[in-house]
Amino acid sequence: MGIDLGTSNSCVAIWEDGRPVVVPNEWGEMTHASCVSFLEDGSVIVGNSAKQRIVLDPQHTVYSAKRLIGRFYFSEEVKKAQAICSYPIVEGPNNSVRVAIRDAVFTVPEVSAMVLKEMRAIVEQHTQQTVTKAVITVPAFFNDSQRQETKNAGRIAGLEVLRILNEPTAAALAYGFGQNLDQRVVIYDLGGGTFDVSILQIGQDIFEVLATAGDTYLGGDDFDDRIVQWIGTQVEQRLNYDIKSDLVSLQKVRDVSERAKIDLVESDRVTIHLPDLYFDANGSPVAFSTEITRPQFNQMVMDLVQRTFKVCDEAMQSARLTAVDIDGVILVGGPTRLPIIRNSVRHYFQREPNVEVDPDQVVALGAAIQAEALLDSATSTFLLDVTPQSLRLGTVGDYTEVIIEKNTAIPIDRTRTFVTAADNQERVKIKIYQGESRNASECEPLGEFEFSGLRQARRGEVKIEVTFEIDTDGIVNVYARDTETGQQASTTITLTGGMDEAAIAEAAARNAETKRADHA
Amino acid sequence: MDYTDPQYWPTLKNLAQTIDGLDYFQVLNLPQNASSGQIRTTYYQMARALHPDRFFHLPDEELKNSVSKIYRRITESYTILKDDQKRAQYSANINGPERMSKLRFNEESEREQKEKQREALEVAKTPQGKKMFNEAVAEYKKGNYDKALKNLQSALLFESGNEQLKAFKAEIEAKKAGG
Numbered sequence: 001m002g003i004d005l006g007t008s009n010s011c012v013a014i015w016e017d018g019r020p021v022v023v024p025n026e027w028g029e030m031t032h033a034s035c036v037s038f039l040e041d042g043s044v045i046v047g048n049s050a051k052q053r054i055v056l057d058p059q060h061t062v063y064s065a066k067r068l069i070g071r072f073y074f075s076e077e078v079k080k081a082q083a084i085c086s087y088p089i090v091e092g093p094n095n096s097v098r099v100a101i102r103d104a105v106f107t108v109p110e111v112s113a114m115v116l117k118e119m120r121a122i123v124e125q126h127t128q129q130t131v132t133k134a135v136i137t138v139p140a141f142f143n144d145s146q147r148q149e150t151k152n153a154g155r156i157a158g159l160e161v162l163r164i165l166n167e168p169t170a171a172a173l174a175y176g177f178g179q180n181l182d183q184r185v186v187i188y189d190l191g192g193g194t195f196d197v198s199i200l201q202i203g204q205d206i207f208e209v210l211a212t213a214g215d216t217y218l219g220g221d222d223f224d225d226r227i228v229q230w231i232g233t234q235v236e237q238r239l240n241y242d243i244k245s246d247l248v249s250l251q252k253v254r255d256v257s258e259r260a261k262i263d264l265v266e267s268d269r270v271t272i273h274l275p276d277l278y279f280d281a282n283g284s285p286v287a288f289s290t291e292i293t294r295p296q297f298n299q300m301v302m303d304l305v306q307r308t309f310k311v312c313d314e315a316m317q318s319a320r321l322t323a324v325d326i327d328g329v330i331l332v333g334g335p336t337r338l339p340i341i342r343n344s345v346r347h348y349f350q351r352e353p354n355v356e357v358d359p360d361q362v363v364a365l366g367a368a369i370q371a372e373a374l375l376d377s378a379t380s381t382f383l384l385d386v387t388p389q390s391l392r393l394g395t396v397g398d399y400t401e402v403i404i405e406k407n408t409a410i411p412i413d414r415t416r417t418f419v420t421a422a423d424n425q426e427r428v429k430i431k432i433y434q435g436e437s438r439n440a441s442e443c444e445p446l447g448e449f450e451f452s453g454l455r456q457a458r459r460g461e462v463k464i465e466v467t468f469e470i471d472t473d474g475i476v477n478v479y480a481r482d483t484e485t486g487q488q489a490s491t492t493i494t495l496t497g498g499m500d501e502a503a504i505a506e507a508a509a510r511n512a513e514t515k516r517a518d519h520a
Numbered sequence: 521m522d523y524t525d526p527q528y529w530p531t532l533k534n535l536a537q538t539i540d541g542l543d544y545f546q547v548l549n550l551p552q553n554a555s556s557g558q559i560r561t562t563y564y565q566m567a568r569a570l571h572p573d574r575f576f577h578l579p580d581e582e583l584k585n586s587v588s589k590i591y592r593r594i595t596e597s598y599t600i601l602k603d604d605q606k607r608a609q610y611s612a613n614i615n616g617p618e619r620m621s622k623l624r625f626n627e628e629s630e631r632e633q634k635e636k637q638r639e640a641l642e643v644a645k646t647p648q649g650k651k652m653f654n655e656a657v658a659e660y661k662k663g664n665y666d667k668a669l670k671n672l673q674s675a676l677l678f679e680s681g682n683e684q685l686k687a688f689k690a691e692i693e694a695k696k697a698g699g
Contacts, residue, residue, distance in 0.1 A: 162576075206564050374576045377524065382567045382574075397654050399661065402627065409595045411572065411588065415624070438661075469592070472572060 002135045002367025003119050004167065005112060005150065007066040007219055008192025009334070010034045011361055012119040013368035014127065020174065020368035022361045025122045031360050032122070034192075036114045037061040038101045043517035046118035055255065058086035058247045060101050064221065065111040067193050068097050069153070070146030070498070072445075077217050084225070086247045096498075107499060109149045110507045113156035117511065120157065134159045135371040137363050139194040140166035141214025141388045143434045144446050144476040145498060151473065152499050156507045162374050164473035167191070168198035169209060169385055170366030171332045175357055176202045177369050177381060184210075184325060188312070188345055188353070189332035189363075193219035195308050197315045199326075208384040211318035211407045213311045218304065220261070220335035226300040227257035227292065231272065234290055241278060241286070249278040260292055265337045269293045298340045305344050312348060318407050329353040334360055385410055387470050389444075394431035398440045403468050406436065413469040417483065420454065420462045427452040428464050428489075432478065451480040451489035464489065523569055529583050536586035543614045543623050544597035552611060556602060563598040570594065600625045643685060649678040653685065665696040 002020070004011045009031040013022045022030050025047065033051035036044055038060045045053065053061045067081050073091040082089050092098035092107065099106045116136070123131045136159075138150050147164050154161035168187035175185070181202045189196040196214035200207055231253050232243050243249045256272050263270045270292050276285035316322065329349045335341060336359050345353050373379045386407045392400035393416065403414050418428055428451045435443030455462050463483040470476055480489040499507070523532060545552050548562050568574075575587045600606045606625060613622035644653040656671035672689045679685060 203564060206567060208564075374573055377574075377577055380568070380574070382571045384567055384571075397658050399658065405627075408599050411592050412595045412599065413592050414596075 001119070001123050001131055001133070002137070002165075002170070002364050002369070002371050003116060004137050004170070004364040004367060005066065005115060005119075005153075006034055006192055007064050007194060008034060008221065009360070010115055010119060011364035012123055013361070013364040014123055014131075015368050015372040020177075020365040020372070022364055023123050023126045026125060032115075032118065033063070034066065034112075034115050035061060035063045036065075036111055038104075039517050040102075041517075043515040044114055045517045046114055054086065055248060055251045058251055060087065062087050062099055062101075062106075062111050064193060065099075065108050065115075067217070068099075069108045069112060070143065070149040071097055071108075073097050080217070086251060107503070107507060109153035109156055109499060110511065112150065112153035113507070113511050114514065116154055116157035116159060117514075118516070120159065121516065132158065132160050133162055133371065133375065135163045135165050135170075135367040135374070136161055137165045137167045137170050137367050139189075139191070139214055139216055140168050140196040140198055140209075140212040141194070141216050142474070143389055143444050144474070145444070146216070147473060147475050148498055151475070152504055155504055156511050158508060158512060162371055164475065165367055165370055165383070166196075166198070166209075166212070166385055166388075166474070167363045168196050168212065168332065169200070169207065169383055170364075170370065171330060171357070171362045172198070172200045172202065172207055172366070173369050173381060173383065174362045174366035175330050175354070176207065177366075180204050183327040184321070185328040185330060186312075186315075186326050186349065187330050187332055188308070188336065190308060190335045190341065191219050191333040192335075193217070193221050195219060195311060197308075197312050199315055199319045199321065205380055206382050206384065208409075209386045210321070211315045212386055212388050213315040213318065214388065215307065215311055218307055220333070222304055223261055223301050223335060223338075224254060224257045226304070227260055227297070228253050230292075230296075230300060231257065231288075231290065235277065235288055239286065239288065243277070246278055252277060261297070261335075261338070264292070264294050264297050265339065267294075294339070301340065305340055308341075309344065309348055323348070323350045326351070330357060330362075331355070332357075332359050332362055385472075385474070387412075387474060389434040390436055391468060391470065391476060392433040392435065392440075392443055393468075394433060394440050399438055400433050400435075400440050400443060401438075403432075404470060408470075410470045410474060411472050413467050415465050415467045418464045418466060420457070420459050420464075423459050424456045425459065425462070426454055428454065428466075428480070430466065430478075432468070432476070446476060447478075449478050449480075449491055451491055453490050455482060455485065455487075521569065523587075524574055524578065529580070532583065532590065533586045536589045539590055539593050540623070542593075543619075544601055544610065544625070547593050547597040548601070556604075559598065559601050563594065566591075566594050596624070643688070644675055644679060644682065646678045649675045649682070649685075652678070656688070660692060665692050668692055669696075 002013045011031045013020050024030050029048055032047040035050035036046050037050040037053040038044055071078050072095045078097055088100040090098045090100045097108055099111055120131055136150060136154050138147055151161050151164055168189045171187050183202050185200050187198045194216050195218040198212040199210045201210055235241050235243055243253055252274055260270045260272050272290050274288045277288040278286050280286050326349055329345060331353050373381050387410050390402050390406045391404040393403050394400055431448045432446045433440060433443035434446055437443055464480050465483045466480045468478055479491060550562055570591050572588050572591055575584050600610055610625045644650040652671045652675035656668045659668035669692055676685055
């Protein structure tokens with residue numbers, strides 16, 4: 001199966017009768033909210049019915065976990081999420097992020113694993129077969145930690161993760177598979193929480209990514225938030241009430257804001273009505289109504305739209321291309337249905353965007369194609385993807401130097417040789433980062449590697465060759481050997497918030513025990 | 521040629537062992553004057569034949585590791601040779617006297633290598649000297665030669681006899697004079 005594990009919604013597809021198809025759940029729904037609600041009896045509700053529980057049980061219903069995956073607790077992104085999420089986000093060991101639900105504490109991959117488990121259950125119900133192999137998609141701009149933790153989520157859900165695949169690449173695959181195309185296409189992928197743009201050269205069965213760029217903290221949720229803020233200001237002015245102080249009314253406003261955004265796709269103006277925004281001192285419901293027009297909305301989100309085109313500029317420059325070199329533009333993600341996005345894309349690329357693919361399903365379909373291509377020797381498509389961010393090595397004085405530049409084709413490896421600086425030096429420590437700044441503090445730290453058990457010798461005599469490899473999942477592996485003896489040095493990774501093998505096994509056991517609640 | 525056919529597996533395993541002795545043109549099996557179009561076409565052909573995904577369903581781990589290594593060198597060759605500037609530098613490297621040590625392109629410039637050697641050697645010996653020296657290196661990297669010289673001068677106050685500090689100072693002065 002191919003799983004599009006989204007910030008807001010997820011979708012699952014399988015290969016059936018020689019083509020990829022999206023699998024609906026028992027109620028015929030094609031996409032499922034990436035939402036997990038923990039009930040008192042220890043069971044969970046996942047999907048669209050869990051989403052309704054954000055209002056009913058805000059403390060125990062987790063959403064947008066993808067915004068937290070692979071992040072450090074002290075990062076800006078986690079602080080932003082804490083400000084808007086109604087469930088408790090707490091600090092775990094090694095600067096990691098945890099979600100606290102009643103007496104239990106969950107890692108972020110564990111929460112994502114519950115969404116994956118639901119996708120698996122949907123497929124198993126449909127096919128009446130056990131399904132364990134999956135391709136899971138991630139935003140192209142995801143760094144090593146985010147990819148690694150997504151892969152861990154799959155393992156916790158009891159899946160064999162065949163591949164971590166970039167969402168825009170999956171979309172391109174679904175668009176071009178079996179079409180014998182010879183085209184250069186742009187994938188503009190605005191999801192619930194992330195934005196990616198990838199430029200691909202499609203040559204029949206080859207899908208070569210020329211460049212990719214993205215923002216892992218920009219998505220449809222941010223568009224909703226603008227409406228939420230706008231309503232909040234009006235409520236404050238008219239009723240002198242602060243909705244941010246009340247999780248339940250805030251969530252109600254968030255729900256109507258999201259609905260208003262979706263309705264503005266078809267309508268020029270939308271009435272927003274909240275019959276019981278909150279309850280006054282006497283326990284009587286207080287209602288609130290307002291109207292939003294499309295021009296008003298467009299004005300509110302203009303800067304967000306412009307940010308996406310800054311990212312497009314970056315990708316186009318990296319690929320050394322201009323709009324005239326592009327043969328097609330494909331829109332991916334629900335928010336790309338918005339007229340302001342369609343019009344801006346048309347204007348930027350000077351062409352009509354392709355509307356034949358379903359922006360909510362195309363990524364899962366591509367993932368299913370890739371799963372089939374990996375497992376069946378007869379299906380051949382080749383994804384030549386790139387690494388989205390430069391891999392860097394920490395040097396003295398908090399500086400970094402590039403080891404593998406962004407937009408380099410993967411899989412690839414590079415080596416660096418280190419020489420011992422002291423007599424009988426036993427260990428070498430290196431720090432690696434991802435990002436585009438020479439300053440370490442402006443890059444994302446991936447980990448600290450220590451190579452120990454070095455040969456006893458005078459300084460300068462032991463040369464350690466360190467290999468930095470980026471595999472087909474876009475995941476970084478680092479290993480070292482003594483250049484003279486060829487002996488592998490043992491490696492310890494520290495300074496990573498990621499889960500180790502023991503924690504994954506433990507989480508997998510807990511995941512297997514967790515039951516789906518009978519949601520009526 | 522279908523390399524997933526077992527008759528080719530010994531060849532692939534052998535190639536993985538010896539591929540580090542080949543230059544990028546040899547990896548792609550192209551002459552050194554190949555056009556950029558030829559390089560891309562060959563890369564696509566090799567991807568079709570040797571991409572690790574083609575071997576994904578096979579059980580032989582050793583074979584898969586070999587293919588992965590070969591394919592990583594193919595990607596590397598393509599990455600360097602598709603960039604005109606890097607290709608020119610690389611071609612000069614492999615046709616020069618140090619060919620054997622330059623079969624794999626190292627993007628670090630010579631300047632950076634020198635800097636790293638300096639860092640590894642821990643030029644300064646006193647805490648204050650080290651501090652000023654590190655600042656000098658940082659300023660030097662940013663191209664602020666005047667500030668770097670000032671910092672080095674301070675470092676020399678603490679370690680007046682340090683020949684390496686003096687050599688670094690002379691180097692920056694030369695660089696500054698040369699623009």
